[in-house]
Structure formats: structure tokens, C-alpha cells
Amino acid sequence: MELPEVVSRSEWLVARKKFLAEEKEFTRRRDELNANRRRLPMVLVEQDYVFTGPDGPVRLLDVFEGRLQLVVYHFMFAPEWDAGCPNCTWLSDDIGRLDGLHEMQTTYAAVSRAPYEKIAAYKEQRGWTFPWYSSAGTSFNYDFHVTLDESVLPLEYNYRTKAEWEALPSGGLVQGEQPFDLHGMSCFLRTGDAVHHTYSTYGRGTDSLGFSGTVIDLTALGRQEPWELPAGRIPAPDHHADGCH
Template sequence: MSAPKVVTRDEWLAARVELLAREKEISRAKAEVDARRRELPMVRLDKEYKLTGPDGPVGLLDLFEGRRQLIVYHFMFDPAWDEGCASCSLMADNLGHLVHLHVNDTSLAFVSRAPLAKIEPFKARMGWSMPWVSSHESDFNYDFQVSHDESIAPPEYNYKDADTLRAEGLTYLLTSEGPGVSVFLRDGDDVFHTYSAYARGLDTLLGTYHFLDLTPLGRQRYVNEFRHHDRYDEATGHSCH
């Protein structure tokens, strides 16, 4: 991408003020969408999911850690892989200190279908500390449309069924893992699903993108072109869709 054209300070200021008006329009539109997201109805979860954490079996309720809200990031890590998805790793690298969520009565946890025996060494390699559990022997990933196997459940991703995915050339999603985020609310021991997002809906989680969007050269690469942060000096690195 070429650099912007060179202009006078007055010309730059006029262009900047014009863009500021557009930025404010988008900010107002986002605030409206955020409000509508908060107003979405919710669904009670009647199924008890058996997950595995570092200290043994856990349920979805345990991931709240006593708080009212839970955000689950569906980290792509197939049981057959030796390491987690590079794109999801970029998102993990963008996490701030979780205390800022905790003081707002919100917990965050990663869930992957890989067994904990693969998750734990990869997590240590990346230097992460977020809660991360395995859904290896659970329907959790399939119920929230981030793992796809037609022999287990009808594939669906980003609210598109198998026929739509095929028609759009997204056939790889019929047999693969996909990233996502889901949000839950707790009322006592009752857990409710309030929101899930997938694909480009996850861009809002990527601080790296938002910083790059401020620059003239922009993002420069798609999310699946990023590597694990310890692989940038290698010729190739693991990537995923």
C-alpha cells in the first residue's frame, strides 16, 4: 500500500475534521448496536457440560468463579493438532489484565476441544495465564457451533447452515474448528446463554487490529496470516482459517 499524498496543514485539517464527523456517526451507531446486544433475550441452559480443568472436572457454572457474567472464547485447538490456532493466539495475546473484567462481575475463560495434556504445555509456551479448560469429551463445542462433524451434529457456523456454507464456498467449515465467543449470565445456579459471535464478529476483540487501523498502512494482513508470537523468525508457521 502506498503512502498518503502530501498536502498542506490546512488541507489535512479540513480532511481530518470531515473524517471526524464520520467517526462520530460510527461511534453513535456502535453505541446503539451495543445497547441492542444488551437487550437480546436469553436462553436457559438445561444441559450440564462436563469440562476438564487443571484441577479436574468442572462445569460451565464453575467457570463463572462466583461472578454473574461469563465470557467464553472458543479457542480453535483440534485434538489432533500439536498446537493451538495462530489466529486465536493473536486474540489471546491481546488480552489485558482480567481484574478489569472481574471488578465488573465478569469472568473470562477459554474452551478448546483439545485435551488438557495438549493445552497446558502450549499455554505455558505462549506465556498466558487465562483460565483454559478442555471440552474434549463434551458436546459443548458442537452445541455452540465451533466444532463441526456431520456425524455428530448438523454443521452450522455464523448462523449459516450446511447448505448455505457449501453455496458460499465455505465447505472447510463442515469438518473443521471455528473461532467464536459466547456470553452467559448466571442467576444462582441457573445459567443463561445471551450472545455468541463468530468470524468477523470477533474483530472487536483484537486490539492489534484497532491500533493498526489508526495507521496509514492499516492491517496489512488477514487474521489468519498472523503467526504465533514466537514464530516470526521462522519461514513458516501454523495457520488456520
């Protein structure tokens, strides 16, 4: 395990103030990115997706629960699995009260391909209260590129084609039989009864949802994951940790 150098308090303070300048620049840049994200165009969702929830069929429009915005976490839970993805589970364990989002006219929900009966059982086992729907029987997961199956659509994940993934040092995208489930997050905006897709992110892009991950990133030991490189080294481009591969 690689530990930080032990120095005097005065030396530490010099290093900390130097790093503070980097943090402030990162915050400024993050604010710019958030503003640019809000300026992205949006696409009308023409498909009338019908999910399954605790009370039966639920249209995508209904998942908004009457609010203006919807954030969907594409939770990795394939129909043949008996439990959800461990990484998605770890992230979801951090989700608390959603009242703050609701006050800002935003609904949070998870969607998976697993049948609703499996979702409901796993949700109860974990003690979660956030809405979680089954997209089984719909093209939702395929259309938003979190279920990959070349017999349905050409492979694409995180805005790269299969050929682009195979050209990377990390190699191919799919490691297993298709259909192959991955995770992501998508945002939607409602205008009347019209639903618009405004944003999707995948891979490490969902890190922002996790309280534990954000907190542990502040510590000396970090996440202690294989992909997390020692201090001072820059990860290779496109190195990512997508969870249940």
C-alpha cells in the same frame, strides 16, 4: 503497497474533520448496537457441560468463578494439533490483567477441544494466565457451532447453514476433513445456579477482543492482510477472515 496521498497540513485538516463526522456517527451507532445487544433475549443452558481444568472436572457453572457473567472465547485447538491456531494465539497474546472484568462481575475463559495436557503446555509456553479449559468429551463445541461435523449436527457457522454458505461468492464453509474447528465467542449470564446463553459471535465478530488489531486499524498501513482491501473500496458482502482455514 498503496500509500495515502501527500497533502498540505491545511488540506489534511479538512479531510480529517470530514472523517471525524463519520467516526462520531460510528460511535453513536456502536452505542446503539451495544444497547440492542443487551436487550437480546437469552436461552437457558440445559446441558450440564463438564470441562477439564488444572484441578480436574469443572462444570460450566464453576467456570463463572462465582461471578454473574462469563465470556468464553472458543479457541481453535483441535485434539490432533500440537499448538493452537496462530490467529487465536495472536489475539490471546493481547489479554492482560482481568481485574477490571472481575470487578464488573464478569469472568473471561477460553475453551478448546484439545486435551487439557496440550492446552496447559501451550498456555505455559505462551506465558498466559487466563483460565483455559478442555471441552474434550463434551458436545459444547458442536452445540455452539465452532466445531463442525455433519455426523454430529448439520453444518452451521455464523448463523448460516451449509447451503447458505455455498450460495455465497466465497463458496463453501468447510475446507478440510471433518470435524473442522473454527473460532468464536459466547457470553453467558448466571441467575443463581441457572446458566443462560445471551450472545455468540463468530468470524470478524471477535475483533473486539484484540488490542493490537484495534490499534493497527488506526494506522495508514492497517493490518496488511490479504482480505483488507485498499482505502475507498467496500469489501464484498460476507467476505471474512476466520483465521486458520
